[in-house]
Amino acid sequence: MRIGQLARRSGVSVRALRYYEEQRLLESARTSGGQRDYPDEALERVQLIQDLFAAGLSSRTVVELLPCVSTGVATPAMLDQLITERDRITVRIQDLTRAKAKLGRVIENVTAANVAQD
Amino acid sequence: MRIGQLARRSGVSVRALRYYEEQRLLESARTSGGQRDYPDEALERVQLIQDLFAAGLSSRTVVELLPCVSTGVATPAMLDQLITERDRITVRIQDLTRAKAKLGRVIENVTAANVAQD
DNA sequence: CCTGAACCTGACGTCGACGTGAGGTGTGAG
DNA sequence: CTCACACCTCACGTCGACGTCAGGTTCAGG
Incomplete structure (x- = not known):
């Protein structure tokens, strides 16, 4: 190919x-x-x-x-690296989940305000 | 300050x-x-x-x-933007979750192989 | 008044995963 | 053979969130 x-x-x-x-x-x-x-x-x-x-x-x-x-x-060092990267991803997912929740609350707020205005 | x-x-x-x-x-x-x-x-x-x-x-x-x-x-445009960004985060979380699972499987594989070798 | 720490405004450097353009070559259909 | 298109190798450009250096100013304690 x-x-x-x-x-x-x-x-x-x-x-x-x-x-x-x-x-x-x-x-x-x-x-x-x-x-x-x-x-x-x-x-x-x-x-x-x-x-x-x-x-x-x-x-x-x-x-x-x-x-x-x-x-x-894998060598032990490679295994360490693998685990480190997986942990990094885990933390990243937590961060994103929090940020998503925060945006979600903002969206609810805004939507509620707009509905109240109608 | x-x-x-x-x-x-x-x-x-x-x-x-x-x-x-x-x-x-x-x-x-x-x-x-x-x-x-x-x-x-x-x-x-x-x-x-x-x-x-x-x-x-x-x-x-x-x-x-x-x-x-x-x-x-928020204006309607801002609300759209908010929702778009939240959706982007959702997709990103899904990607990361898949990648994490993939790494997890690799780690299991490697660990199993190492244990078998002992 | 003096001094050292903290602050100021430019302005150029960085890093990673490519995009992009130049100038030339390989490939396959007709 | 020709022509178009896909491919090749440099090599410089990009973008975003700052880092870093230069050269000067402000602030607070003694």
Whole structure:
């Protein structure tokens, strides 16, 4: 599969895929002409990378954790890192939940005021 | 209250407070010498700003919503905006929850493998 | 009056995940 | 062979929330 097709299938830009390779998050074979040629598994890989980015991990962290995420084998340091990141996400979810509640109260307030005005 | 004290109390940097003023998120009176002088309510205001930033809102969005968040009065457009932002947070929480579950599974996998090795 | 800490206004630097443009090459249909 | 389109490699630009440095001013205690 060439880069354009992988981009369309995964929903990320061509530029992003090249960036992933530059950051050693994603490998590619090359055709005789020097063009990237991806195996089908690359699609899952890209989606995994996107998930980890969406979770707020940096590319540096992702490149460290990708091996054990795909192989299931980890050093103690990697396990620590995994747990640290999960905890970070937990805290982030708590923050967002509080913020959401706060916005919810504002919305209720405003709605009540508007209804009262009608 | 001067800027240093507000910074210490709120936990944000002096630079951040000046930035908030530059973005019209926070006002200050000035002493005869030109130094910023904050009322006590500024503390809550700063914490509110931080909460909204933590929720992923941009300063542009915050400056638009701050009036109705503090006064409880909103135009229909502001109400729309509020609801849009709350929905964004909801989606974000879902994403993070999925990512957390994924990391959790990886951690289980790795832990199981390590225990099996012992 | 003096001094050191705290404050002031510019204005440039940072970081990460790409966007974008330049200038050139590979690929496949007709 | 040609043509269009997809692809290639630099390499600079972007955006947001500040960090940081320079060069000067204000404030409070002694």
